[in-house]
Amino acid sequence: MMAVTNGVIHASSREPLFSFGVIADVQYADIPDGRSFLGVPRYYRHSISVLQRAVSRWNKQHNIKFSINFGDIIDGYCPKDKSLWAVQKVLDEFEKFDGPTYHMFGNHCLYNLPRSKLVSLLKMPANSDRAYYDFSPCPEYRFVVLDAYDLSAVGWSHDHPVTADAMKLLDEKNPNTDKNSPDGLVGVDRRFVMFNGAVGKEQLSWLNNVLRDASAHQQNVIMFSHLPMDPGSASPAALMWNYDEVMAIVWQYNCVKACFAGHDHKGGHSVDSHGIHHRTLEAALECPPGTSAFGHIEVYPDKLLLVGSDKMADTEMRFKP
Numbered sequence: 001m002m003a004v005t006n007g008v009i010h011a012s013s014r015e016p017l018f019s020f021g022v023i024a025d026v027q028y029a030d031i032p033d034g035r036s037f038l039g040v041p042r043y044y045r046h047s048i049s050v051l052q053r054a055v056s057r058w059n060k061q062h063n064i065k066f067s068i069n070f071g072d073i074i075d076g077y078c079p080k081d082k083s084l085w086a087v088q089k090v091l092d093e094f095e096k097f098d099g100p101t102y103h104m105f106g107n108h109c110l111y112n113l114p115r116s117k118l119v120s121l122l123k124m125p126a127n128s129d130r131a132y133y134d135f136s137p138c139p140e141y142r143f144v145v146l147d148a149y150d151l152s153a154v155g156w157s158h159d160h161p162v163t164a165d166a167m168k169l170l171d172e173k174n175p176n177t178d179k180n181s182p183d184g185l186v187g188v189d190r191r192f193v194m195f196n197g198a199v200g201k202e203q204l205s206w207l208n209n210v211l212r213d214a215s216a217h218q219q220n221v222i223m224f225s226h227l228p229m230d231p232g233s234a235s236p237a238a239l240m241w242n243y244d245e246v247m248a249i250v251w252q253y254n255c256v257k258a259c260f261a262g263h264d265h266k267g268g269h270s271v272d273s274h275g276i277h278h279r280t281l282e283a284a285l286e287c288p289p290g291t292s293a294f295g296h297i298e299v300y301p302d303k304l305l306l307v308g309s310d311k312m313a314d315t316e317m318r319f320k321p
């Protein structure tokens with residue numbers, strides 16, 4: 001079988017077990033183009049065209065089992081009286097995909113709408129307004145979606161105990177008055193900013209149980225999180241606050257083969273000390289008109305192959321034997 005992607009020709013003697021579609025940081029808003037805090041251009045209206053192209057491509061492929069949206073479905077600059085309308089407009093595009101789409105929270109989702117509203121709008125298979133869950137489309141594979149803003153200073157009401165815990169942590173770790181600023185923080189400590197968050201204690205325990213069960217069933221596990229979890233795959237300021245605690249659990253087992261994330265719009269790829277691939281996906285929001293960033297991932301027994309559109313780089317991820 002031959003696949004031509006981004007000008008690279010991949011030859012594989014086997015068919016994939018299945019494939020799934022990926023897109024990150026659509027951050028749609030019906031507002032003029034702008035820039036990030038650091039000056040990178042953002043195309044708020046065009047990002048939905050990127051999604052439209054993604055869905056059209058996935059449907060033409062005929063073998064995409066599900067799609068996964070890595071969060072930040074709309075942007076924080078979306079006028080708040082239009083948040084619901086904007087989320088629905090993006091969801092209407094995902095609805096055109098011939099399969100289920102799984103969503104996760106990003107910080108920009110939570111700037112716009114409360115957790116409970118998002119869990120139902122995004123039809124998350126979660127038990128509460130904590131948005132973590134797992135699913136298994138075939139016996140050999142298990143997918144885990146993390147709620148990276150479980151412990152966070154955004155998304156919970158001002159008087160919620162989680163907000164107090166998150167602010168306490170930020171006060172301890174980040175001396176800046178503006179807690180969104182990593183100024184003066186060094187290395188991976190730059191992650192202690194308000195636009196990031198952490199996996200809470202209950203979720204860590206749930207993750208441990210899922211990984212134990214997956215190991216017992218000899219399943220390969222792929223993890224999805226809005227926030228990256230390996231310093232090699234993203235800027236320090238984009239990392240999950242407690243990526244180290246999550247990875248300490250992951251490393252107790254041999255089942256996790258790859259972790260995918262969004263949030264750090266330029267994208268990245270690393271392989272950690274335990275041979276696990278970490279792939280941060282390039283953002284749809286930062287695609288100038290006419291360009292795209294989406295892809296699909298071919299799943300094999302011994303590797304994943306990310307087949308990207310133009311701004312999303314192809315990546316082969318072979319599993320450590």
Ligand SMILES: Nc1ccn([C@@H]2O[C@H](COP(=O)(O)OP(=O)(O)OC[C@H](O)CO)[C@@H](O)[C@H]2O)c(=O)n1
Pocket residue numbers: 036037038072107108178180181182195235237238263264265
């Ligand atoms: N140095 C910074 C960076 C950001 N801010 C403010 O924080 C809010 C969120 O930033 P934004 O860049 O929009 O967040 P994204 O989730 O799109 O991107 C993630 C990061 O780029 C990770 O690399 C926003 O209000 C910014 O103005 C800040 O004050 N100082």
